[in-house]
Amino acid sequence: MAEIGIGLVGGGYMGKAHAVAMSSVGALFGTELRPRLEMICGASPASSDRYRVAYGFARAAPDWQTLVADPAVEAIVIASPQDTHRAIAEAAFALGKPVFCEKPLGASLDDSAAMVAAAQASGCVNMVGFNYIRTPASQYARDLLAQGRIGDVTWFRGEHTEDFYADPDTPGTWRAQGEANGTLGDLAPHMVNGARALMGPIAQVMAVAQTAHATRGGVPVTNDDQAQMMCEFENGVMGHLFFSRVATGRKMGYAYEIHGTKGAIRFDQEDQNAIWLYLAEGPEAERGFRKILTGPAHPDYLPFCQGPGHGTGYQDQIIIEARDFLHAIATGAPVWPTFAEGHAVNQVIDAARRSNATRNWQIVAT
Amino acid sequence: MAEIGIGLVGGGYMGKAHAVAMSSVGALFGTELRPRLEMICGASPASSDRYRVAYGFARAAPDWQTLVADPAVEAIVIASPQDTHRAIAEAAFALGKPVFCEKPLGASLDDSAAMVAAAQASGCVNMVGFNYIRTPASQYARDLLAQGRIGDVTWFRGEHTEDFYADPDTPGTWRAQGEANGTLGDLAPHMVNGARALMGPIAQVMAVAQTAHATRGGVPVTNDDQAQMMCEFENGVMGHLFFSRVATGRKMGYAYEIHGTKGAIRFDQEDQNAIWLYLAEGPEAERGFRKILTGPAHPDYLPFCQGPGHGTGYQDQIIIEARDFLHAIATGAPVWPTFAEGHAVNQVIDAARRSNATRNWQIVAT
Amino acid sequence: MAEIGIGLVGGGYMGKAHAVAMSSVGALFGTELRPRLEMICGASPASSDRYRVAYGFARAAPDWQTLVADPAVEAIVIASPQDTHRAIAEAAFALGKPVFCEKPLGASLDDSAAMVAAAQASGCVNMVGFNYIRTPASQYARDLLAQGRIGDVTWFRGEHTEDFYADPDTPGTWRAQGEANGTLGDLAPHMVNGARALMGPIAQVMAVAQTAHATRGGVPVTNDDQAQMMCEFENGVMGHLFFSRVATGRKMGYAYEIHGTKGAIRFDQEDQNAIWLYLAEGPEAERGFRKILTGPAHPDYLPFCQGPGHGTGYQDQIIIEARDFLHAIATGAPVWPTFAEGHAVNQVIDAARRSNATRNWQIVAT
Amino acid sequence: MAEIGIGLVGGGYMGKAHAVAMSSVGALFGTELRPRLEMICGASPASSDRYRVAYGFARAAPDWQTLVADPAVEAIVIASPQDTHRAIAEAAFALGKPVFCEKPLGASLDDSAAMVAAAQASGCVNMVGFNYIRTPASQYARDLLAQGRIGDVTWFRGEHTEDFYADPDTPGTWRAQGEANGTLGDLAPHMVNGARALMGPIAQVMAVAQTAHATRGGVPVTNDDQAQMMCEFENGVMGHLFFSRVATGRKMGYAYEIHGTKGAIRFDQEDQNAIWLYLAEGPEAERGFRKILTGPAHPDYLPFCQGPGHGTGYQDQIIIEARDFLHAIATGAPVWPTFAEGHAVNQVIDAARRSNATRNWQIVAT
Ligand SMILES: NC(=O)C1=CN([C@@H]2O[C@H](COP(=O)(O)OP(=O)(O)OC[C@H]3O[C@@H](n4cnc5c(N)ncnc54)[C@H](O)[C@@H]3O)[C@@H](O)[C@H]2O)C=CC1
Ligand SMILES: NC(=O)C1=CN([C@@H]2O[C@H](COP(=O)(O)OP(=O)(O)OC[C@H]3O[C@@H](n4cnc5c(N)ncnc54)[C@H](O)[C@@H]3O)[C@@H](O)[C@H]2O)C=CC1
Ligand SMILES: NC(=O)C1=CN([C@@H]2O[C@H](COP(=O)(O)OP(=O)(O)OC[C@H]3O[C@@H](n4cnc5c(N)ncnc54)[C@H](O)[C@@H]3O)[C@@H](O)[C@H]2O)C=CC1
Ligand SMILES: NC(=O)C1=CN([C@@H]2O[C@H](COP(=O)(O)OP(=O)(O)OC[C@H]3O[C@@H](n4cnc5c(N)ncnc54)[C@H](O)[C@@H]3O)[C@@H](O)[C@H]2O)C=CC1
Structure with a gap:
């Protein structure tokens, strides 16, 4: 070894x-x-x-x-x-x-x-x-989409919401200063990456960013507390993304919802060991969103536990990353997400900033 | 009598x-x-x-x-x-x-x-x-907001989603023809009304409407299957509304989510007898969204049942409307929502149509 | 007419x-x-x-x-x-x-x-x-069982829990007096009926009843606050029933859970418009409890609303009863549950009382 | 170091x-x-x-x-x-x-x-x-009980349910042979320990065990597929425990529900990062079970992640055990659960076996 x-x-x-x-x-x-x-x-x-x-x-x-x-x-x-x-x-x-x-x-x-x-x-x-995007649940969502299990996708809604700045009396730190530390700079990348991973590239966006609380501890806040963007994916599907650090009650609101012609998927990181799948098959009376608990049948779960429903946690995601990194080194084959993905995500954020400034749709550069 | x-x-x-x-x-x-x-x-x-x-x-x-x-x-x-x-x-x-x-x-x-x-x-x-908007739960949400129970509101997200047209093979009827029968014409009014009732008037919107499936049974579809709009309320709060008749898995997705500085509210008509309230009070360890079951302590519940959690249904909303109508006649005092509200809702829809056509923000006429 | x-x-x-x-x-x-x-x-x-x-x-x-x-x-x-x-x-x-x-x-x-x-x-x-037992959801549960949709049943758990007497300081009324007004007398019949409707007759029971709070307002309480019973159905299936009026947080906890060799069913009256169904079919990765919203595809829903997921409430159950009663009169054909069912339920309660007194299993008389 | x-x-x-x-x-x-x-x-x-x-x-x-x-x-x-x-x-x-x-x-x-x-x-x-019992959520449940946060406890219901043997066609292995590998032997200990940790010692039990499927692959099954027990804790509280390996749909059903005079707690290991707490305080209209996501405010969470709601998983429980073991060695101070607890759990199982054999209540030896 x-x-x-x-x-x-x-x-x-x-x-x-x-x-x-x-x-x-x-x-x-x-x-x-x-x-x-x-x-x-x-x-x-x-x-x-x-x-x-x-x-x-x-x-x-x-x-x-x-x-x-x-x-x-x-x-x-x-x-x-x-x-x-x-x-x-x-x-x-x-x-x-x-x-x-x-x-x-x-x-x-x-x-x-x-x-x-x-x-x-x-x-x-x-x-x-x-x-x-590397939880067993989100990897499985990617698989379902890749297999066309929910048909042709017609809508994507994603969010990354937390509430660490929800209280306007929370004093400002470096987090309240500088574009890179606002929600577009700091929170948005995860879900922009998620949206791309699940749906493919984003062609254009129409975004608005907002500083909900202008000052913290008397000091002006110089970046955004929340931002939303309507987006059009390259495949023509319409979507919406929302990011917030003032989303009271939300602790780890990395969540998405995808509609397809034959089914739908819902996921919320706050219950990261479940993925909700609706399939438009079988008798109408038996249809409903099913809460699937991750288990050995899903990607990268088995090494953590032989039993289904036993669950993985935050730290486990980082272990999965480490595995991928080591594997890429061992084999020399690149493992997604490479730096190219990191840059592509930044391109979307950049288009969102331009859109926020001009109040117009902006093409995502590639 | x-x-x-x-x-x-x-x-x-x-x-x-x-x-x-x-x-x-x-x-x-x-x-x-x-x-x-x-x-x-x-x-x-x-x-x-x-x-x-x-x-x-x-x-x-x-x-x-x-x-x-x-x-x-x-x-x-x-x-x-x-x-x-x-x-x-x-x-x-x-x-x-x-x-x-x-x-x-x-x-x-x-x-x-x-x-x-x-x-x-x-x-x-x-x-x-x-x-x-007249379920005990949504009336209670309005009360909570009016009392400032969740502080200053910072975000509103609403949707009205169903899936009766999710299958592209569902043949087209009159519903697939004419602006008034599309999602903006037919589904949007309920949630636009809801957004106004909960948040106050909408100042401007930026909207996109889309026909997900261009033809049904060989006949071109002439109205929209789904539409979204970013909106700014008169009070400066930012929001997002989404309407869809192709939202696979959603049966009665009249749902909203409201963030405030001191709390948050979540509601979904598919579980109409519950309202989720988060309050940023008490020890951090005890905080969480509470699932409140409607009961005699909430508006217009008691006449239906003395026991909490026993639940009201769709038909009951119409009975509440009838009560209000009769009461208005008996007393001569107008009961919200009057025709003025119906027209105000149409103004928002109209702004959304203009925005969809111009791809620009549009002011809502008053 | x-x-x-x-x-x-x-x-x-x-x-x-x-x-x-x-x-x-x-x-x-x-x-x-x-x-x-x-x-x-x-x-x-x-x-x-x-x-x-x-x-x-x-x-x-x-x-x-x-x-x-x-x-x-x-x-x-x-x-x-x-x-x-x-x-x-x-x-x-x-x-x-x-x-x-x-x-x-x-x-x-x-x-x-x-x-x-x-x-x-x-x-x-x-x-x-x-x-x-007459909500669209519970009628549908009966249909699923009758069709063998979840295979051979191996376990039934039922409860009827409320919390109107959870606070020991709630003063006693007539409800705190007399066997007929305790939980076995007053709350148990609904779920005993439910268990029978879903599972068939109960052969024997082993029960314990308990007065959680001995006095109310200084007056001795003379009936039970909660009771549980293990039971064996005539078909050999094992089960458990629980009844409580001191179940803090529970408002209308008429709930059951049924395991079968090919599936499972879960229901809770507090969300009466949903029934949870697990089917042990299809790929393991896609299995999960599905939350089925009641709709026109389920018994006695359509007359209340054409749209699925729009929901029925407490009062609607009583309307369904009225329909059945009128129909029985019109046709002369008895409609379940007749008085015979009411008596059979009382037989189970009686066996439970005997068991509580003797601390032994008791056969249910027929 | x-x-x-x-x-x-x-x-x-x-x-x-x-x-x-x-x-x-x-x-x-x-x-x-x-x-x-x-x-x-x-x-x-x-x-x-x-x-x-x-x-x-x-x-x-x-x-x-x-x-x-x-x-x-x-x-x-x-x-x-x-x-x-x-x-x-x-x-x-x-x-x-x-x-x-x-x-x-x-x-x-x-x-x-x-x-x-x-x-x-x-x-x-x-x-x-x-x-x-060592997840942040269950440790927190113990804290809440110790602090009397839900008042005097009146009821405990626990279960440990899985479905690996739900299908009668699953061939038998060593798991289907020998008392120690049945549900009482293998699954029950975790929840008996949990019940003791949350509620204190169990005084007596009345239990039934059952082999749901008599043979597997033609070979007789010699142990139990499921078992239930009514129990009385030493503090006089009544409870019920259920164990099953044929609980179709349940993957990691280590779950409990506790009623107290001032509140209630619900937990299910299948969503291990949430604990549900009901508090009978504040206005009736605002009461409901709150879904608390574990975070740095709860025991043993912070070392895994600074952010609340980010979640821990199965493997993390074992790491917490390792920490406790090392700490006991380093300090020489015993850390619960010692072997004495393991034996006490076996005593409860033993009483349950005796009860199942005699069909009578049995005192738990100490
Ligand atoms: N993937 C995820 O879920 C998260 C990613 N991040 C990202 O991780 C990175 C680090 O963030 P945190 O760990 O939250 O910050 P942190 O403030 O907790 O830690 C930063 C660390 O960098 C070290 N450091 C600072 N300047 C350095 C220098 N010039 N040379 C060497 N070390 C230096 C500090 O000593 C400190 O140990 C950021 O890029 C952040 O965006 C942060 C949190 C979550
Ligand atoms: N509030 C809500 O939840 C809903 C409201 N609606 C609204 O209710 C209205 C009716 O819709 P539905 O009941 O769904 O339609 P429907 O097609 O089920 O019924 C329409 C009724 O109008 C009658 N009608 C048609 N033309 C007429 C005329 N010239 N004179 C007299 N009667 C005439 C028809 O005979 C029929 O009885 C619409 O405005 C619709 O938008 C519809 C569904 C739900
Ligand atoms: N199916 C269900 O969900 C429920 C059933 N019940 C049952 O319904 C029955 C009535 O209970 P509630 O309505 O809760 O009681 P309640 O106390 O609200 O009403 C009882 C009614 O009976 C009338 N009454 C009393 N003695 C009478 C007499 N001698 N002659 C004529 N009327 C008389 C009273 O004036 C009163 O109107 C009981 O058998 C109770 O167990 C009660 C609540 C819920
Ligand atoms: N805490 C928990 O969540 C769980 C606890 N367990 C418990 O863990 C223990 C082990 O169970 P599993 O890991 O599931 O079994 P396993 O069958 O997966 O592993 C047993 C291991 O013991 C080794 N072994 C067997 N006989 C041995 C001997 N004489 N000398 C040295 N090594 C020997 C085997 O080589 C094997 O590596 C059991 O006591 C079981 O009840 C099992 C599963 C979950």
Whole structure:
């Protein structure tokens, strides 16, 4: 069983999730390559060392430059803020090292364009961290669509809603500042990716973004609290996407609803182990949305548990990502979602921003 | 207990519902005025007589003109197609008789404008049949909003979705022909009314309508299968409305979701006896959407049953309308929704049609 | 259209429900016999007259004897307390008049035995008011079972739970006194009837009853707050029934769950317009409980509404009963549930009481 | 950070789960002791080596005796069949090594009694693998009860239902043979433990067990497919437990419902990230079961994710167990559930078996 030395940049929310994933992915999925927790770094030498101890890495790096350059670091996971993504990825690719980067891909469209270019120039494995589309339920939804199980799709509605800023008295942090940290910048990428994964590319959008609460703690808020967009997919299907961080009561409202000529699918991440399927078959009297509990019959469930309905959780999505990343490295075959997907998502967000500014439909660049 | 002679035009889907409502509203609500099922008519003398027998009216009229003019007919209920609404209402108002008219109010904006004018000129009681907003649950939602129970509202999402045309092989009928019978014409009015009732007037809309299946049984479809609109309410709140008759799996998808700074409300007519309320109060650990079952503590429930959770149904909404209509007649005080509301709803639909044509935001005329 | 003069005893909770039902059943179901609200009486001449006015009856009777004897009263509906049921029914049968009696049938096993005997001796139509089993959903459940749609049944769980006495500080009324008003006496009959309707006769039971709160307002409570029984049906299937008036949070918890070799059914009256069906067919990945919304494809729904998912409510169950009662009279053919069913239910309750006393399994007498 | 060498017996369903848990628990919970995957064994040297490779252990043992005796193995996890539990545990305790043992504790009451004695004699840390009670939701349910949040409890209903044997044509394996592998032996322990954890000890039971399908593949089935028991807790509360492996449609039906004088709790493991709480406070109109999504405000959630509603899964329960086991070892303080709990659960099962045989209530031995 070959090993591979992992270098992890960032040890916060997602850094921890990736550290844990790299610890258990081998035992869980029996990967060809077994990750060795080689090196970790944070924003300072002190935090790097704290992370090393906490997550059980062999060594801490004083900064990401050192980490990327270290010869025992054979693959890089970027879990630091988006404005650091590009430089780290470019450095890694320059050294011919595979990179997994958290979403969104970079802090701007320029960033993601450059990152795709660097990845392609290097020929290295590259992936971006859209984890929600990887639950067994959402993977199964993709399968159902691919098989035409619900016929020709006629409508898609997606949302990513949370409520961490629902209370106007919640003081503003960096989250309330800067385009990249608003809902279009921060929350939208997951569901834009989801919509693309389920439906295919988005051709054009008509969007509105809104700052629901103009100030927080007396300080002006400079980005959007919620945004919606009507969209037309390249296949002609009409849809609607909504993003909000002020959606009181919603904790992890990554949810979608898809109508087809022969059936329909509904999903809500808040009950991630169920997918609702309606099939327009059999006697009318017996038709209804069925609540299917994920189990061994669905993608990527069995390694977590032999019993159906026993459920997977948030951390498990990150483990699935780790499996895919390692598999791509082991085989050399790219695994979706590559950086190209991360950039394509940014293109949709960019069109939405343009639309919000002009109050007109905008074509998504490709 | 004073009686009032009812004349009912139409004995189909809604005509029957109103006949039944007028039969039981007195016993149920103990109304001041007790309806006497005086006269009914359909599209032909034969159908009129059939309806008379079926619903237990005293007499059948050969046509609506006769019915409206009959001196024993003291109040008119219009449950015939929309292109008949205006003439009937105008004739009734000319004779000083109160009118209840099914939704939508008339077949066009001209119709509804004329009907409002005629109603106002006559000083007669006038109401329009927006029944869904009258369930105990939706009335309670209105109360919660009026009391500010969920704080300042930041988002409204509404839909009215059904699937009777989801199968492209379903042959086309009159429903597939003519603007007034498409989703904007036929399904949208209920939820536009609902949105207005819950949120207040809509200032502007950006809409798209779509014919999902271009032909039915070889015949071109000339109206829309689904439509969506982004909207801005007069109070500045952003929202989204969706209407569809091809929403596979949805049977009575009159549903809404409202976010406020202190709470949230969710409702779906398919489970009409429950309303979901989230309150951002108490310890975080105890917060969640609560499924409130309607009961005697909610508006207009008690007359139907002393026990909570025992439930009301579709027909009961029509009985509540009948109570309101009789009460308006008895007291002379107008009861919402009057014809003015029916016309205001048509104004929103009209703006949506203009927006769909121009692909631009359109102001709702008032 | 032939008329029939109805005499209604009682004008409280259920008296009102039957008055309303008799008012609208003709229009709704197009019954062969059209009820004429001939006479009503309550516990006193004053209340009788109040009911007459409120519900729109032609005449009030000073007492039930007068009502039963009146020649224009051609059918009797008993909606007065259970200790009055027997005398009224016997008087009516003696005059050859059909009787509909609210549940439970009489105040004791002696009562119901005598009432069955009187009914049979008279040859008159007789029915008992088990309304919950008559929703479109529960009728459909019966159909599914009868067709073997879920295979051989292996388990039945039923409950009837409410919470009107959940708070120990709720003062005691007559409800807290006397066996007939405890949960076994008052709540259990509906679900015992339901279990029998769905599963067939119960052979033996092992029951425990309990007074959760010994006193109310300082006064000793003399009946049970909750009771459970394990049961064995005549077909060998094992089951469990639970009844409670202290089930905090439950408002109308008439609910059941049935396992079969090829499927399963779940139902809860608190969402009476849905029935959950699991079928062990098709690919494993697509299996799940489907939430079927009642509609025209289900029993007794269409007369209430042409659209599926529009829903029926509590009052509608009573209208369905009225239709059945009138139909039995019109055709002379008995309609289930006759008094025999009411007595059979009482037999089960009696066995449960014996079991509770002896702490042993008890055979249900037949 | 101190390390501890783990020896794992068994590499099947649960062996894998514990291997994964030991791999990630350190990074996840920042445990004082960091597990080192020292040695693993299965039923044969070949399987031992296969497991070593698959799960990343340092060494494989030819048999459990070697593993237990190895000086680098400092703590033992038993995930082999129940008839092996006792010998392994006794050997480990004899060497003064802490033991975590999968449920049920041993294959018989004798086994568990001996194991408790051996554990106590040794003074070693001992735990048993009741994982379902450790979800954030169920831990929170325990907290709510401990705080009296729902008042005095009046009723408990629990079930553990699955459907892997629902189809009578499913061929019989070892699962269909022997008391220990029937529902009372295999499924019941989890929920008996759950009932005890939530409600306290069970005083007496009245149980029935049943073999729903007498043969499988022509071979007689020698254990029970389903069983139910009425029970009385030591605190006087009445309850009911049900266990089934033929509960068609149920995949992980570990579910409970608790009524109290001031509230109620409902939980179903099939939606493990939600707990339903009803509180009898505030205006009647606002009361309802609230669906609380687990989050950082609930026990043992935060280490898995900073965001509420993001969810934990089956594997995470095993990680929580590992944390507790390591913590007990590090501190020397016993962590519930110790072997004593495993034995107490077996006592309840034993009483149920006696009751099933005698058809009488049976006292639970202590
Ligand atoms: N896929 C998902 O579900 C989520 C993805 N994210 C994404 O993950 C990335 C990280 O976000 P969080 O973990 O939430 O942030 P965080 O603030 O919790 O952690 C950021 C980490 O980056 C480190 N860091 C900052 N600057 C650095 C530098 N110059 N060099 C090395 N390390 C540096 C910090 O020390 C810290 O450990 C972001 O791109 C974010 O958008 C965040 C949350 C959820
Ligand atoms: N509030 C609600 O939930 C619903 C409202 N509606 C509205 O109710 C109205 C009637 O629709 P439905 O009952 O579905 O139609 P329907 O086709 O079932 O019945 C129409 C009735 O009008 C009668 N009619 C037609 N032309 C007539 C004429 N010139 N004079 C007298 N009677 C005439 C027909 O004989 C028939 O009895 C429409 O305005 C429709 O939009 C319809 C369905 C639901
Ligand atoms: N099917 C169902 O869902 C329900 C059935 N019931 C049953 O309906 C029956 C009546 O119960 P409620 O309506 O709840 O009681 P209630 O107390 O609301 O009404 C009882 C009525 O009987 C009248 N009454 C009493 N003694 C009388 C007498 N000697 N002669 C004539 N009238 C007399 C009273 O004036 C009153 O109108 C009972 O048998 C009860 O078990 C009650 C509630 C629900
Ligand atoms: N907590 C939970 O949710 C669950 C607990 N269990 C319990 O876990 C234990 C193991 O069950 P499963 O993992 O399902 O069984 P399994 O059949 O999947 O695995 C059993 C393992 O034990 C090994 N084994 C058998 N005999 C052995 C011996 N003499 N020496 C060393 N290894 C031996 C086998 O090689 C195999 O790796 C049982 O006690 C069972 O009741 C099982 C499933 C779920």
